[in-house]
């Protein structure tokens with residue numbers, strides 16, 4: 001099938017996912033325009049750039065003029081100690097940032113046809129062994145509340161006539177950032193291990209599939225709604241630790257006590273000690289073909305030295 005080339009507006013373009021997906025979309029021939037705090041180093045010459053900080057209000061309407069679709073990924077990093085100020089930044093950059101973006105869209109005479117916006121599986125809260133699909137309701141806790149409020153703002157774009165997709169990313173595994181880059185030094189030193197008893201579920205996704213899904217949603221007519229960006233086979237934290245230990249050829253048996261994480265990260269530790277068993281029902285239903293459905297192959301691909 002021939003893909004229709006689009007003019008795309010991207011936020012969060014200097015980040016881990018934004019860089020990966022932005023490069024891929026540009027390589028595929030789409031025209032990019034970036035809305036953000038700085039020009040990403042990877043941005044091809046001739047692409048557009050408009051300055052905007054998701055924390056500080058109104059988005060420039062001219063940035064959205066003539067755009068076919070918006071891919072909105074901006075947000076203060078979540079994997080840091082949640083002080084009061086940080087929690088406020090996590091919330092404001094997402095909820096108020098998305099509100100400002102949708103408000104700018106509402107002012108356009110000719111609006112984009114689609115908005116694809118990030119969310120996170122944190123939406124579901126800590127849910128034990130429950131089988132979670134996009135139909136499952138929001139959970140409890142700080143992240144779940146932020147995600148629900150963030151998605152509510154995204155949904156307002158649907159009221160403006162846009163096709164909208166809220167992409168609930170799982171733990172994105174990649175070489176150049178995200179959780180794996182943070183875990184690797186400890187695992188390479190043989191100091192990695194399960195968190196607590198390691199029974200909590202980890203719904204992960206290879207960055208190639210996170211990027212592949214965003215591209216698929218943008219390019220496939222009629223696809224939208226809530227979308228779990230996770231691999232079809234979630235694993236328990238203990239299994240993940242064992243697989244990562246095997247991949248770096250180091251033992252990964254010493255458990256990380258929960259209280260130590262609590263001391264290090266405060267409330268953010270709940271993100272590591274809790275978990276969700278998420279199923280990507282929308283992706284499977286829409287016929288998205290996973291490059292890395294299994295963890296062993298995903299880790300092997302990511303840890304191979306090139």
Ligand SMILES: NC(=O)c1ccc[n+]([C@@H]2O[C@H](COP(=O)([O-])OP(=O)(O)OC[C@H]3O[C@@H](n4cnc5c(N)ncnc54)[C@H](OP(=O)(O)O)[C@@H]3O)[C@@H](O)[C@H]2O)c1
Nearest residue numbers: 012014015016017036037054074075076093118120169172
């Ligand atoms: N990576 C994951 O495993 C994962 C999992 C679940 C959900 N997500 C969500 O997916 C989105 C992209 O994730 P990512 O890993 O690419 O994040 P990232 O590397 O932290 O990048 C996020 C981008 O958002 C912008 N940003 C950061 N803090 C901001 C602030 N305080 N105010 C305004 N803009 C700010 C920055 O872009 P500019 O400087 O270019 O403006 C930054 O590059 C995020 O919303 C994240 O919550 C990611």
